[in-house]
Amino acid sequence: MPISTLPRGAVRPRDRQDVLRDTRNRKMARSAHAYVRGNTVRFYEWLDSLAVHTLPEGPAIWICGDCHVGNLGPIGNAEGDIEVQIRDMDQTVIGNPAHDLIRLGLSLATAARGSDLPGVTTARMIEALMEGYIHALGASTASRRKRLDKPDTVHVVMRQAVKRSWKHLARERIENTRPTIPLGKRFWPLRADERRALARLFEDEAMRHLVTHLRSRDDDAQVELLDCAYWVKGCSSLGRLRYAALLGLHGGNGDGDLYCMIDVKEAVQAAAPRYPRVRMPRDNGQRVVEGARHLAPFLGERMVATRFLDHGVFVRELLPQDLKLEIDTLKQSEAMRVAYFLAETVGKAHARQMDTDTARAWQQELKRQRSKTLAAPFWLWTSIVELMSSHERGYLEHCRQYALGALE
Template sequence: MSSNNQPTPPDQRQAVLSQRRNLKMAESAHAYVRGSTVKFYEWLEQSSGRIPDGPPVWICGDCHVGNLGPVANAKGRIGIQIRDVDQTVVGNPAHDLIRLGLSLATAARGSDLPGVTTALMLERMIEGYMMTLDGELGGDAVRKRPSVVRLGMRQAIGRTWKHLAKDRIKDIRPTIPLGKRFWPLTDEERAAVEDLFAKDQVRRLVTALHSRDDNDRIELLDAAYWVKGCSSLGRLRIAVLLGVGEGHYDEGGLSLIDIKEAVQAAAPRAARNGMPRDNAERVVTGAQNLSPYLGDRMRPARLLDRAVFLRELLPQDIKLDFDHLTREEATRVAFYLAAVVGKAHARQMDEATRKSWRGELARNRTKSLDAPSWLWSSIVDLIVGHEAAYLEHCRRYAERPDA
């Protein structure tokens, strides 16, 4: 097996990726939540909360705080939207609420906030989500950004290709340096990538940015296997560096494409849902409904007989930092992020459906908690299950200082 700073040969990939995924999930309880989507839905089936049947819409399916943040569209406009839709399905919007609530609760615990803050966060979360069901899709709610979101937006607006290159490939030259994060492709994989970018459909994705022309020449400069993510580690994932037009070193002359394998979603899907059978088409269609800025920059494809989806990475696509939250900031974050998710759901509903779903959310509240009892009980049960599983995971996989 290769050392941490050396690229891993193709025949050793799966063993190294499995180890990295296990260690990454052991870093914190919140990291474990992010990496355990399949277990989330297994435990949710066993929880005591009676989850209502919300209207069937495209849902994120893996709606944790790390999957929400700044996203740019092809024309350069930036908004806070859902930024990862691998698990998207036509399903129950209540599942996104529970997943987001669990993520917020574990983030609060990671910031050493008291348990009462979790209850307040869930109340504010439901308040922010329900505002999006009131006609204007929560315009005021989405504009009231907490400081962590304002900071993320300022960073996103000021970023250029050089920032993207340093973050993603640690180099501003037109190559992808092999090492810990990028590994060599096999000859078969590289040939398949070259064939893929010869297709018109993929060319149109690359030339979609406003500063490019449909007739621009596209040159494949480099490609490498990409070691990225947590729950997705082990799937086929390839970074492709392209030169577009004549000047490859200019701001608009380089393009970094993320090719990612699309697999079966863990999230339950609604009956008679009309979803595409191909997993890559499912992911792209879900993105177009949930996160238009992202969906417009994605395309489904086939690579080595696998369903994959492509998206061009832009400098403005960044994660928000929720590692250190105050009590006030935690409740504001809960309100705001729930409004973003609610807006993604609500734009798919007509007025009558929004009103009916809002009415369902307003029911089942107690005198001591201004949030649905099913939401609270589901999250409490999930926290218990996740905590036990996380500790067991750490016992088995975490690196020990004295080892």
Template sequence: MKISVLPADRMKFLIADRNRKMAASAHAYVRGSTSRFYQWLENSERSSLPEGPELWICGDCHVGNLGPVASRSGALAVQIRDLDQTVIGNPAHDLVRLALSLATAARSSDLPGVTTALMLERMMDGYGAAFAPEAEHETADEAMAVPKTVKLVMRQASRRSWKHLADERIEGMDPVIPLGSRFWPLTNEEHEAVRALFDTDRLRALVTILRNPGEDDHVKVVDAAYWRKGCSSLGRLRMAALVKVGRGRSARHCLMDIKEAVQASAPHAPDANMPADQGERVVMGARHLSPFLGTRMASAPLLGKSVFVRELLPQDLKLEIETLTRDEALNVAEFLAHVVGIAHARQLSVSDRSAWLAELQRNRSRALDAPSWLWNSTVDLVALHEAAYLQHCRRYAFEEKAA
């Protein structure tokens, strides 16, 4: 029996869902604890991180936030795919966040600690390669071999169509969003606000941007619902809108993701010149870090909140990495770090790239070809997350028992 959650009951169900997801594994807990990550990092007694050049960073750079993304022209590449936390800040924060994610993925795969040490070495190799003077690649797969795990997801993404997206997201081809465990009803006010949103020139332009020139650009919201999704966006406005573009037999449907943008937990540079509007901050960060995705996004006000909107494409997938072999773990670490490196490097001049690369080479020990600040931060954070994860599971077990 499907449960359709009323608007007044959303928070109760969202909290329970988040607790369940975060109890699934230590790696899942990392994905849902961005704020605590920065609190722990700030309070760490280890050596401080290097001050990198001020540029747009992801801010929540874990494995699940990277994956295949389609461009407006239909090209496909692995890029950063979640930019809620993007700010102008220290690129070292993205490296530490990615290292923690990879380390917990390795532990979930029952790989020894030696593998984690080697993963960090390969991470720095992949990241540093993006800053070499001759490195002008737009995507990571142009520069290095794609790991098998990533290649399988890329192949799956390249074969997907609207039918796959409809079956996966809205459970069929009918122009309706079925209410149930995933999608919940909106209030009348929320329905009207979504319809009004897509009557604006900015959103009409976004919906029609992927269509062929000359096509009928008539835009109509067919259905909309609250979307139960994610761990870190608890309590934020999140909606799905099914929109029809054109008329008659030539009309096409598209699924739009509407997400509230709030103040980022990631620390930003004190004098950073970022948009005051949170939705515009996310869009601007996306255009610098993940151009395939950024050009398909727009910000707007909705019900007194700042939101950002994007069309969901069948090719957009997240990397779900739960089990890895030793060799695959090393290859994935190098490749994903190179993806992040390209996103950072494209924002810098040649001289700034060289200066940051030189800074990254410092503090490397003879025993470990990775900077001590990265290793020490990862060790501290793994220990803190493991303890917090077990405490979370204990609380979750008591809640389940009481229920």
């Protein structure tokens, strides 16, 4: 399609960065909760400002690094099972698990504030968060695999995930079930070198195996790149390389699963604090994939790291079951159950990396420093209060600057 006849909303490659910057600013101005999700740097700057030993030093494990509510949700695996797991690993590092707890607590507290819930509800949510996380640390491996008592908000998303098929994914992502990606607001045209590089990428054997190893697909199926586009997705990652690729499978076993959609995303240096003197992959794409395999096996087994146009990227197939939790508002009756469930989910991701003694020691550390009025560590509560104040100021300032900039 000639550039001069681009559909409404599509953007020329040379104009991408300006439009993406404006899109990110607009998304972050929607609400304080959206600002918290999109401004991870402010959280890391706060961590960097803390005096030594302000926070407990947990065991050296892979952490999400950006553990807010929107980065958890249902994920499907190669065998067709579905679990709620961490679903975004851009900032994953081997670091302090306390950072994930604080980030999740901040996200929940911001959602509670945006839902006009009383402050005492936020305090009870932080207690529930700690209770759920500690329960996961103390549970046996077998009990961690059991289905958790999901709050209604999560049940709704899980039911949607179970019922979804390729047609749902196609309608949601590409608006039709034909083997094309329609350009518009979400998908933009590529430069010629990007299109050629994507064609070469999917000629690689590792990419073919990424697609064919899912259940009911023939290992000998041929993979063909049908269409591709630049993908406008996310918030904090807007501006990085991001591509959607539509692949066709030929010579399979004829079960109707003929197409699949692939996400190719640039991996950049993590801003999340890592523990010193720990060994992690130097390549950022490999770091993301390794972190995913430890924290969210359902996702990690469906990812491959590679190089693309001299950038580290990670590649994954999108499954219809992959959904994120949308909890911008909270009902008071659900608030504690949501906090407990999500913290238990994160606790499971952390605990599977610890032996029994390490998990028990970390569990005992988290039970210390509790006050008579709050069944959660004092450092966790004060951290969330400080961050709420800092992000509220930052959000209002962002809105002022964005609004004035839009008028110029």
